[in-house]
Amino acid sequence: MTDTTDLLARRNAALGAGAPLFYEVPLHIVRGDGIHLFDADGRRYVDMYNNVPCVGHANPYVVEAMARQQATLNVHSRYLHESVVAFAERLAALHGPEIESVILSCSGTEANEVAIRMARFATGRRGIICTNATYHGNSELVGSLNRLGQQPDPNANPAVRGFPFPEKYRPIAANLSEAELCDAYLAQLGQAIAALQANGEGVAALIVCSIFANEGLPDVPEGFMPRAAALVRQAGGLVIADEVQAGYARTGTWWGYEVTGFTPDIVVTGKPMGAGLPLAATAASRKLVETFRSKTRYFNTFASSPLQAAVGMAVLDEIENRDLRGNVATVGAALKASLTQRKGASAAIGDVRGHGLFVGVELVKPVDGSPDMELAKRVINRLKDKGFLTSNAGAFANVVKLRPPLVFSHDNAAQFLDAWDETIAEVAA
Structure with missing residues (x-):
């Protein structure tokens, strides 16, 4: 096994100590192919986490489009280019009629x-x-929204207000019907609206990941999102759907907002759009x-480029031509159902949630059902040792996050489930 000590030391010096790495023993990944990643020793891993290479690592169709365009032309956006216009038109057309135009950039934060x-x-x-447990990016403006529930003073920024993310597993009040629980969360949203109106900031927008991915993929009370959108619009605000994780067929539909049942005014997309670009x-x-x-007069040197358009088109072609939405829906439903069946086999599995090929398994302490972040860490490290790459996430970092490329198959799922069963038996007994 290759010793990564020297490479890790060089990384800390070159990038600065503290740059995040996965796993107790970091992986030195050198190659990708389809759903697989390979380390420096040639060991193969099933990628169950990355939604950037959504159509598979080193997808040959995307690679060819990227190389062809780079070998032909790539410039900034201050020239006319047919492909850039066509890509923006195609992207807008994937939404309803209220979405007409597109501003291209390079990251979800932007x-x-x-x-x-x-x-x-x-x-x-x-x-x-x-919400009080969200993540939307790293800039000073966008970063001011992140994980408000963990901040010493969540109301320090007068222009930002959070509310408890809607969920049925750990509801904000006990013994409520689903309809009553929905009303309770809407009341919390109403308080955030009232606070902004009272301090003179007013309501510009509600921004949510359409499926509340960073909050842990909670099951949301029926009707919450359309009613929340209506409440915000009544206060004069707009609704922003952050589809960086939820979109691009991840849920088995094009967009996460289709799953949670609302119509956004603004839609943000990122990571999987360029399959690595x-x-x-x-x-x-x-x-x-x-x-x-x-x-x-917004301008981005590397955005709205012919290269972005060529790669963006190739990714959309792959999703449509290979019916990856259908694959996500069928394989994802089977994977979620199989994991749900395993809840009774271990008291450490508190809940199984998700949509399409985005599934979260909440791990808890059997004695009281409280979040068990340490167990989640042990599980993801043991799964890594067995050749399956996952991570822990959610509001309490106790949710094992499964988000493989959209080409993930039933056979891949069966292999993962075998590794899952072994892991739970070994670390959660």
């Missing part, structure tokens, strides 16, 4: 920042509402987009 600024310009207000987008009505452009 796209979310554009979305927030767009909402502020459109409404003339500054207040942003998010930096590509993100903020999509909205033409009026919203042009209002933003008129007030900012």
Whole structure:
């Protein structure tokens, strides 16, 4: 086995100690192919985590499109280019008629920042509402929304207010019907709206991951999101759907907002769009987009490029031509059902949730059902040793997060389930 000590020391010196790495013993990954990653010793792992290579690592169709375009032309966006226009048109058309135009960028952080600024310009207000356990990016503006429930003073920024993310597994009040629970969470959202109105910021937008991925993929009370969207619009705000994790067929539908049943005013996409090439987008009505452009003269050197368009088109082609939405729906449903059946086999499995090929298994302490982050860490490290790469996430970092490329198959799922059973028997007995 290759000793990675020297490489790790060089990494800490070159990048600065503290740059995140997965696993107790970090992996030195050198190659990818389909759903697989390979380390420096040639060991093969099944990638159960990365949604960037959504159509598979080193997808030959995408690679060919990337190489062909780079060998032909790649420039900034201040020239006319047919493919850039065609890609933006195609992307907008994947939504309903309210989405007409697109601003391309290079990361989800950038796209979310554009979305927030767009909402502020459109409404003339500054207040942003998010959940108390979300993540939307790394800039100062977008980062101010992240994990408010863990901040010493979640109300330190007067223009940001959080509310408890909606869930049925650990509800904010006990012994409520689903309808009553929905009302209770909407009341919390109403309090956030009222706070922004009272302090003079007003409501510019509600921003949510459409399936609440970073919160742990909770099962949301029926009807919450459409009613939440209506409540925000009644207060004069817009609704931003962060589809960086939820979109691009991840749920078995094109968009996560189709699953949770609401219509956004602004849609943000990122990671899987370029299958490894930096590509993100903020999509909205033409009026919203042009209002933003008129007030900012927004320009991004590496966005709206012919290379982005070629790769973006190739990814969409692969999803459509290989019916990956259908694959995600069938394989994801079977994987979730199989994991759900295992709840009774171990008291450490508290809940199984998710949509399509995005499944979360909540691990708990059997004595009281409280979140067990340490067990989740042991599980993901043992799964890694067995050749399956996952991670722990969620509001309490106790949810084993399963998010393989969209080409993940029934056979792959069966192999994973064998490794899962062995792992739970070994570390959660």
